[in-house]
Amino acid sequence: MPEKTMRDAINEALHQAMEQDESVFVIGEDVAGCSGSAGDVGAVGGVFGVTEGIYHRWPDRCIDTPISESAIVGAAAGAALVGMRPVAEIMFADFIGVCMDQIVNQMAKFRYMFGGKSRCPAVIRFSSGGGFSAAGQHSQAMYQVMTSFPGLKVVVPSNAYDAKGLMLSAIQDDDPVLFFEPKILYQETADVPDETYTIPFGEANFVREGDDVTVVAFGQMVPKAAAVIDALAEEGISCDLIDPRTTSPLDENAILESVEATGRLVIVDEAPPRCGLTADIAGLAADKAFSSLKAPIKQVSAPHSPTPFSPELEAAYLPDADKITAAIKATLA
Amino acid sequence: MSIAKETLLHAYRTMRTIREFEERVNAEIMNGQIPGFTHLYTGQEANAVGVCTHLDESDTIISTHRGHGHCIAKGAEVSGMMKELFGSSEGLCKGKGGSMHVADIDKGILGANGIVAGGPPISVGSALAAKIRKNGKVAVSFSGDGSVNQGTCFEAMNMAVVLQAPAVFVIENNYYSEHTSINYAVGCDDLKARTEAFGFPVFVADGADFFAVHEAAGKAIAHARAGNGPAGVFAEQGRYHGHFVGDPQAYRAEGELEDLRENHCPLKNFRARMAETDELSEAELDAIDAEVMAEIEQSVTDAKAAARPTAEQVTEDVYIQYTATA
Numbered sequence: 001m002p003e004k005t006m007r008d009a010i011n012e013a014l015h016q017a018m019e020q021d022e023s024v025f026v027i028g029e030d031v032a033g034c035s036g037s038a039g040d041v042g043a044v045g046g047v048f049g050v051t052e053g054i055y056h057r058w059p060d061r062c063i064d065t066p067i068s069e070s071a072i073v074g075a076a077a078g079a080a081l082v083g084m085r086p087v088a089e090i091m092f093a094d095f096i097g098v099c100m101d102q103i104v105n106q107m108a109k110f111r112y113m114f115g116g117k118s119r120c121p122a123v124i125r126f127s128s129g130g131g132f133s134a135a136g137q138h139s140q141a142m143y144q145v146m147t148s149f150p151g152l153k154v155v156v157p158s159n160a161y162d163a164k165g166l167m168l169s170a171i172q173d174d175d176p177v178l179f180f181e182p183k184i185l186y187q188e189t190a191d192v193p194d195e196t197y198t199i200p201f202g203e204a205n206f207v208r209e210g211d212d213v214t215v216v217a218f219g220q221m222v223p224k225a226a227a228v229i230d231a232l233a234e235e236g237i238s239c240d241l242i243d244p245r246t247t248s249p250l251d252e253n254a255i256l257e258s259v260e261a262t263g264r265l266v267i268v269d270e271a272p273p274r275c276g277l278t279a280d281i282a283g284l285a286a287d288k289a290f291s292s293l294k295a296p297i298k299q300v301s302a303p304h305s306p307t308p309f310s311p312e313l314e315a316a317y318l319p320d321a322d323k324i325t326a327a328i329k330a331t332l333a
Numbered sequence: 334m335s336i337a338k339e340t341l342l343h344a345y346r347t348m349r350t351i352r353e354f355e356e357r358v359n360a361e362i363m364n365g366q367i368p369g370f371t372h373l374y375t376g377q378e379a380n381a382v383g384v385c386t387h388l389d390e391s392d393t394i395i396s397t398h399r400g401h402g403h404c405i406a407k408g409a410e411v412s413g414m415m416k417e418l419f420g421s422s423e424g425l426c427k428g429k430g431g432s433m434h435v436a437d438i439d440k441g442i443l444g445a446n447g448i449v450a451g452g453p454p455i456s457v458g459s460a461l462a463a464k465i466r467k468n469g470k471v472a473v474s475f476s477g478d479g480s481v482n483q484g485t486c487f488e489a490m491n492m493a494v495v496l497q498a499p500a501v502f503v504i505e506n507n508y509y510s511e512h513t514s515i516n517y518a519v520g521c522d523d524l525k526a527r528t529e530a531f532g533f534p535v536f537v538a539d540g541a542d543f544f545a546v547h548e549a550a551g552k553a554i555a556h557a558r559a560g561n562g563p564a565g566v567f568a569e570q571g572r573y574h575g576h577f578v579g580d581p582q583a584y585r586a587e588g589e590l591e592d593l594r595e596n597h598c599p600l601k602n603f604r605a606r607m608a609e610t611d612e613l614s615e616a617e618l619d620a621i622d623a624e625v626m627a628e629i630e631q632s633v634t635d636a637k638a639a640a641r642p643t644a645e646q647v648t649e650d651v652y653i654q655y656t657a658t659a
Contacts, residue, residue, distance in 0.1 A: 074451075075458035077454075082393060201656050249655050
């Protein structure tokens with residue numbers, strides 16, 4: 001099976017969806033690039049190159065926009081309401097701050113407010129998360145916030161294989177989907193089939209299987225947790241590692257069944273701790289698997305702080321192997 | 334421009350329907366029969382009807398919090414709307430949306446919208462879909478003099494020009510954004526010029542005059558439909574009620590409302606024009622009035638008798654499919 005980066009895997013999914021369905025189009029800032037300039041239109045393909053090559057094949061369906069995030073999301077929502085399948089790019093997840101209304105008050109609520117008589121099959125893609133020294137406004141994980149809004153589906157891939165299958169599922173989905181691409185993983189590779197395939201939403205992936213501790217991790221924390229778990233295996237500690245892949249819907253059963261078997265739970269996410277996914281899943285386990293627990297649940301997250309700039313500060317900010325290791329060991333103490 | 338008799342009859346019937354619907358809704362709110370926040374369109378009927386007369390079912394509109402008139406003009410069923418306002422599960426939106434979210438996608442009504450200037454970006458999306466599909470459809474967004482000051486409205490107007498999308502921006506100036514005068518809230522003296530500065534033509538009409546709005550909207554919609562990019566309509570006409578039902582309207586000058594109802598009434602103006610041109614007789618118009626009154630009366634009777642939603646319905650219609658395992 002060919003090895004591909006996550007960037008290329010998502011790019012391939014977009015190309016294949018565009019080939020298969022002419023109602024699919026991409027829209028966003030610099031998704032083609034160079035529009036109106038002396039340069040070659042289409043030469044950019046998104047600031048991370050995820051939409052590369054699309055303009056040259058489908059110039060009518062690869063739409064550069066002004067820097068107008070509300071209008072981008074609104075345009076995707078409106079086009080989806082009349083039957084198109086837009087894939088909009090919001091360059092950084094942090095920019096949800098300037099298009100929140102169109103996401104949470106408009107596209108998320110159409111179907112409900114309209115009595116179930118509309119569909120809004122729009123996908124909004126975001127580069128997401130820290131690790132680039134991109135500081136406070138270009139580093140946030142926002143998926144944990146968006147997970148709280150009914151009407152949205154929220155996807156956070158952790159590897160190239162899942163990213164392609166989840167993107168093809170997202171484009172085929174008839175509900176609005178927010179797709180958060182951990183940008184630190186864009187160049188990470190995995191075996192990715194050339195052909196199309198889908199990965200269903202709400203179905204967690206067991207990245208590792210073990211008996212002692214259940215570890216749930218999201219996005220870029222999944223490979224970090226996997227490395228920790230592999231190291232702990234040499235010490236005789238075996239862990240389940242669950243990657244939910246979609247935070248809405250969430251595969252609650254996978255988490256609960258694992259916790260019932262291990263009796264210990266560690267949740268790892270790169271976002272700050274308050275009202276986030278670590279607290280959400282701790283609450284789920286406390287509510288529904290309390291009698292199985294043999295130790296307090298441990299949450300590993302960033303601190304209650306914006307993402308810092310300096311590499312030393314960001315390294316201290318993001319959950320790392322030491323913190324994940326300490327949390328797992330604490331449940332066994 | 335001559336207008337077919339059938340169109341005239343339909344336009345008058347629709348304006349009268351909006352007027353009677355709104356006045357009856359006002360009364361039912363005062364009677365405690367309709368819950369929630371409601372914003373009435375009374376007085377501005379010619380705007381909605383003058384614009385929507387040029388649209389067919391697959392053209393789209395998106396509306397505002399003051400949306401009943403736009404929805405009726407675009408073909409929303411009155412009985413379903415009344416049931417919706419009463420909160421019935423038989424309402425157009427199953428009682429999930431209410432006054433501010435009346436929608437009927439099959440009729441090209443992308444919804445009233447409770448967020449001021451929430452609609453224009455969405456309308457540009459519908460226009461963009463028409464451009465990609467090359468199907469000659471247009472997407473109309475209604476905005477008030479309040480919404481034109483929202484950034485989303487600016488973004489939508491600029492993007493429609495950049496993408497050369499067949500979007501029509503109808504700006505209804507009713508002089509007040511909630512309780513604040515346009516003289517205060519729009520910083521420039523010439524809103525038409527400010528709008529045109531985005532790069533599309535804006536056609537101005539007296540919003541109390543169906544024929545003026547019809548003509549201006551006809552030009553704007555033809556411009557967009559022909560592939561020339563977006564266009565605008567700017568119509569001035571006060572609302573007869575407050576911002577919301579129950580608004581004490583402290584901002585009104587003495588005699589202002591009386592003057593509006595007396596001297597700026599789209600229905601009176603329409604009838605006066607028909608008396609002049611003899612295109613429709615008084616008897617024909619009276620007959621429409623009677624039929625509309627009966628229809629509205631029936632819609633209220635039906636709404637009061639309609640099924641009420643049940644607790645199980647709270648979580649229905651959030652998603653088309655949600656595959657959570659719990």
